[in-house]
Amino acid sequence: MDLQTVIDIDRQILGLVNGAHNAFLDSLMVILTSGLTWVPLYIALLYLVIKNNESMAQIGLIVGCCALCFFITEFVTEGLVKPAVARPRPGNDPEWMYMVHVVNNRRGLDYSFFSAHAANTFGIAVFFCLLVRDTVFSWLMVTWSLVNCYTRLYLAMHYPSDILVGLAFGASVGALVYLVYFLAYRQISTKQKYVSSQYSSSGYNIEDVDVVACVLVFSYFAAIVVSLLMH
Numbered sequence: 001m002d003l004q005t006v007i008d009i010d011r012q013i014l015g016l017v018n019g020a021h022n023a024f025l026d027s028l029m030v031i032l033t034s035g036l037t038w039v040p041l042y043i044a045l046l047y048l049v050i051k052n053n054e055s056m057a058q059i060g061l062i063v064g065c066c067a068l069c070f071f072i073t074e075f076v077t078e079g080l081v082k083p084a085v086a087r088p089r090p091g092n093d094p095e096w097m098y099m100v101h102v103v104n105n106r107r108g109l110d111y112s113f114f115s116a117h118a119a120n121t122f123g124i125a126v127f128f129c130l131l132v133r134d135t136v137f138s139w140l141m142v143t144w145s146l147v148n149c150y151t152r153l154y155l156a157m158h159y160p161s162d163i164l165v166g167l168a169f170g171a172s173v174g175a176l177v178y179l180v181y182f183l184a185y186r187q188i189s190t191k192q193k194y195v196s197s198q199y200s201s202s203g204y205n206i207e208d209v210d211v212v213a214c215v216l217v218f219s220y221f222a223a224i225v226v227s228l229l230m231h
Contacts, residue, residue: 118166
């Protein structure tokens with residue numbers, strides 16, 4: 001498969017996602033792609049970490065690992081790969097920009113390959129999946145990242161290959177940072193957590209995990225309501 005074939009497939013898939021648009025979805029995707037929409041989720045994750053760790057050292061370690069995950073994905077995507085590859089976003093590509101649906105003239109100012117949204121969100125999702133180890137929670141976090149990825153395609157900010165590479169890189173960073181956390185955690189904590197039906201397999205209280213799930217679901221609901229009101 002040559003490069004032109006990959007580009008053609010990229011554009012065909014993007015056309016299917018970006019072409020299925022209407023006023024309600026335009027508003028919804030703009031809301032869901034915004035980092036501000038997910039501030040309640042980040043607060044809920046911090047609550048989960050604080051409630052289920054015994055010392056400031058343990059809490060600080062997790063917060064530091066999350067920051068490290070974000071720093072690596074952001075630095076590599078925005079600082080290294082995008083300027084080096086210099087692939088125009090779909091909305092700025094001279095060969096493609098008039099064939100995509102652009103919402104509110106949002107075309108993006110930088111480059112397309114590869115997606116920082118995909119890398120950032122999936123890196124955090126994978127890290128927390130490994131940290132908490134609860135099946136429902138893991139599905140919700142992965143879905144959250146994929147929803148963010150879908151918005152980038154819908155808004156013509158990225159091609160599918162940008163998303164796929166971003167997801168792969170984010171997963172690698174999330175797993176690597178979790179390994180760093182695991183090795184460091186063994187040095188600062190010797191106490192074994194009691195694990196039962198009230199806890200995940202890594203010792204996180206299921207009721208606290210449910211708080212994060214509820215916040216995430218509420219964020220989706222709020223985004224839909226606001227989109228309906230705007231529509």
